[in-house]
Amino acid sequence: MACGTPHDMFSANPLWHNGPIPGGFYNFPGSKTAPLYSGAQRFHTPVTTGTSVLAIKCDGGVVIAADILGSYGSLARFRDLHRVHKINENTVLGVSGDYADFQHLQQIIEQKVISEQCLDDGFALKPRSLLCWLTRHLYYRRSRYDPLWTNFIVGGIQDGQPFLGTVDKLGTAYEDDHIATGYGAYIALPVMRDELAKAKQSGQPISKEDACKVLERCMTVLFFRDARSFPKYEMITLTEEGYEHHGTKTVKANWEIAHMVKGY
Amino acid sequence: MSSVVDPFNKFSYMESGSQRQHFSPYADNGGSVVAIAGEDYAIIAADTRLSSGFSIYTREQSKLFQLSEKTILGCSGCWCDTLTLTRVLDARMQMYYHEHQKLMETPAVAQMLSTMLYYKRFFPYYVSNILAGLDGEGKGCVYSYDPIGHCEKSYFRAGGSAGALLQPLLDNQIGFHNMEKVTVAPVPVEKALAILKDGFISAAERDIYTGDSILIKIITKDGIKDESFQLRKD
Numbered sequence: 133m134a135c136g137t138p139h140d141m142f143s144a145n146p147l148w149h150n151g152p153i154p155g156g157f158y159n160f161p162g163s164k165t166a167p168l169y170s171g172a173q174r175f176h177t178p179v180t181t182g183t184s185v186l187a188i189k190c191d192g193g194v195v196i197a198a199d200i201l202g203s204y205g206s207l208a209r210f211r212d213l214h215r216v217h218k219i220n221e222n223t224v225l226g227v228s229g230d231y232a233d234f235q236h237l238q239q240i241i242e243q244k245v246i247s248e249q250c251l252d253d254g255f256a257l258k259p260r261s262l263l264c265w266l267t268r269h270l271y272y273r274r275s276r277y278d279p280l281w282t283n284f285i286v287g288g289i290q291d292g293q294p295f296l297g298t299v300d301k302l303g304t305a306y307e308d309d310h311i312a313t314g315y316g317a318y319i320a321l322p323v324m325r326d327e328l329a330k331a332k333q334s335g336q337p338i339s340k341e342d343a344c345k346v347l348e349r350c351m352t353v354l355f356f357r358d359a360r361s362f363p364k365y366e367m368i369t370l371t372e373e374g375y376e377h378h379g380t381k382t383v384k385a386n387w388e389i390a391h392m393v394k395g396y
Numbered sequence: 397m398s399s400v401v402d403p404f405n406k407f408s409y410m411e412s413g414s415q416r417q418h419f420s421p422y423a424d425n426g427g428s429v430v431a432i433a434g435e436d437y438a439i440i441a442a443d444t445r446l447s448s449g450f451s452i453y454t455r456e457q458s459k460l461f462q463l464s465e466k467t468i469l470g471c472s473g474c475w476c477d478t479l480t481l482t483r484v485l486d487a488r489m490q491m492y493y494h495e496h497q498k499l500m501e502t503p504a505v506a507q508m509l510s511t512m513l514y515y516k517r518f519f520p521y522y523v524s525n526i527l528a529g530l531d532g533e534g535k536g537c538v539y540s541y542d543p544i545g546h547c548e549k550s551y552f553r554a555g556g557s558a559g560a561l562l563q564p565l566l567d568n569q570i571g572f573h574n575m576e577k578v579t580v581a582p583v584p585v586e587k588a589l590a591i592l593k594d595g596f597i598s599a600a601e602r603d604i605y606t607g608d609s610i611l612i613k614i615i616t617k618d619g620i621k622d623e624s625f626q627l628r629k630d
Contacts, residue, residue, distance in 0.1 A: 177417045271476055274421050275519070281417075302423055303476035306446055308454040317451050 178230035178281040180204055182215045183360040184316030185226035185285045186350050188324055189294040189309040190343035193371025194287035196226050197347040200380060201362035216368050220245055222289045223259045224370050228313045229282035259288030263297040263305060271303025283313040288370055315358040320350035340369055355383045422522045423448055426605025427459050427472030428556035430595060431528035432570060432588040433536030440528035441592055441612040442470045443627065447605055455608040463489050464499045467529035468613050472556030474522035481521045502529035506539040506547060514545030524555040534617050558599035558606040565595045593625055600627040
């Protein structure tokens with residue numbers, strides 16, 4: 133850069149070629165006194181990561197699914213890592229991204245749930261409150277340039293209605309009736325949108341069983357295409373009837389046509 | 397760039413094959429906002445698509461925030477900043493209400509928003525704001541901002557990802573710019589609505605961050621009327 137001033141998106145262009153930048157310090161002799169990019173990067177990078185989480189709203193509740201792999205770069209390191217957690221009777225939390233960052237938050241959330249129970253006032257942490265708290269916390273960390281490298285999906289029942297929301301490492305939060313994180317946003321979300329559009333056309337909300345089937349298909353497709361995915365996944369439903377863990381399922385992969393794929 | 401080999405070149409210290417991930421505190425989540433003010437009304441509309449890069453996060457995210465009975469803010473840009481800004485703004489509205497026992501007037505909100513944005517001058521809220529409402533006399537007004545708090549009052553404004561596509565249409569059709577033999581008069585609400593919808597339809601053709609549908613809020617002395625309008629969803 134021209135005169136020792138780091139040029140970023142906020143600074144104006146130089147007045148002329150190699151000239152001073154308005155508002156910047158003009159380094160007159162033009163020799164470097166300090167390294168240009170010496171600023172330490174305070175933020176860390178994800179280490180043990182989880183890939184996509186998928187979730188959809190169904191009739192009277194939500195269905196949420198994620199595989200049980202903790203990747204260490206391209207190494208499939210932890211093969212029994214649970215990424216969908218029950219927070220309380222009306223809230224589940226799915227996580228993708230850095231697992232250490234998640235565990236840090238998990239401890240805080242668990243303490244919040246306990247503190248709330250100790251009040252014994254009949255109130256419990258609601259899904260929307262949890263999403264709001266996560267949003268504020270993640271936004272605070274991104275503003276400190278020290279982000280928690282995670283992506284959350286909060287599902288549950290709020291005031292008798294299904295709730296589904298998500299927040300990313302910046303604090304970008306939104307609600308929708310179908311959400312996917314990571315690779316799922318590219319591969320699974322179109323499938324989910326298609327199925328929910330069909331259900332909407334029929335005028336009936338998608339049943340819990342059908343929603344499970346949709347996610348099952350999505351997990352299979354993801355296993356075929358997402359290199360950081362895993363055949364084993366867990367699926368959890370939370371409806372008016374309560375929380376239900378459908379156990380660890382295995383993708384029924386069919387590689388019969390694999391031998392026909394040639395040319396690369 | 398100098399031809400001398402720079403020992404501090406940002407690439408020289410990086411190891412090849414480094415898996416270091418880049419972090420930016422900002423994201424561009426797109427979205428467009430249009431506001432038009434008339435003699436006794438103000439309308440503000442925003443599309444409902446929230447996106448990032450080539451993916452659509454959700455097709456039904458309202459970007460309009462009602463601050464009082466006659467003031468509405470439309471935000472587009474970095475969604476996490478929008479969420480934070482509007483939260484603080486809501487709190488400031490309540491504080492004003494309890495301190496003064498009256499709702500903040502639109503021009504006062506406009507000034508406060510400018511101050512709040514400039515407060516974060518060196519780590520700005522990356523949000524394009526358009527504020528619409530009725531002033532103390534019941535006349536429609538529109539205020540538009542840049543991310544660091546520059547504020548301008550006008551009668552029509554487009555902002556956000558398709559701002560550059562929408563604004564020229566408003567200049568011509570609402571502001572009658574560069575038109576000959578026309579009587580410059582305030583447009584009635586029906587005309588304003590029709591132009592606004594046409595503008596969004598056209599913007600959705602060319603801007604991938606604008607689409608799905610628009611939410612329209614019409615502010616008059618009788619209250620706020622909601623309307624929605626479908627756009628293309630691809």
